[in-house]
Amino acid sequence: MAKYSLETKLKAVQAYLDGVESYKTIAQRYQVGEMDVVKWVSLYQEHGYQALQKRYTNHSVEFKMDVLNFINETGASIRRAAAVFNIPSPQTVRTWQHLYETQGIDALKPKKKGRPSL
Incomplete structure (x- = not known):
């Protein structure tokens, strides 16, 4: 990109x-x-x-659910929801939606990054 x-x-x-x-x-x-x-x-x-401007953010499960609920309640597009919630990439919202629909709310929880410690 x-x-x-x-x-x-x-x-x-x-x-x-x-x-x-x-x-x-x-x-x-x-x-x-x-x-x-x-x-x-x-x-x-x-x-x-x-x-x-460039920014780096980790979104909480609650925030992700607010975005998904906004889409469901208002019928807004993913692109519109990304704009309203100031999310740089609509693909991020699309990913959250897919994870939630296929794996449930637990899939929206942040995951630890990097290699596991020994």
């Missing part, structure tokens, strides 16, 4: 919000994916420029 600078993201978002160009045209100009531009605009509209 390509990584784009905050500057590129902000320029693409501003170009769209100026209302002159389409997602497709902007994506071509900045050499990014069209769906990336859609995601950036959505995140920016919900949370401002901070949503476009």
Whole structure:
């Protein structure tokens, strides 16, 4: 997956919000994916420029369930839920949904990373 600078993201978002160009045209100009531009605009509209910055987060089981319940109760798309809850990648929400549906709530619990100690 390509990584784009905050500057590129902000320029693409501003170009769209100026209302002159389409997602497709902007994506071509900045050499990014069209769906990336859609995601950036959505995140920016919900949370401002901070949503476009890199961040590393571990989400609790409760937070993950809040997101999944939001989808179920409102009928929101995965992409919309990711934007509302400021989750950088809709794929993260899709993964949570799949884990919950196939393995239950225990699959949403954080797992220890790294090699087990002896």
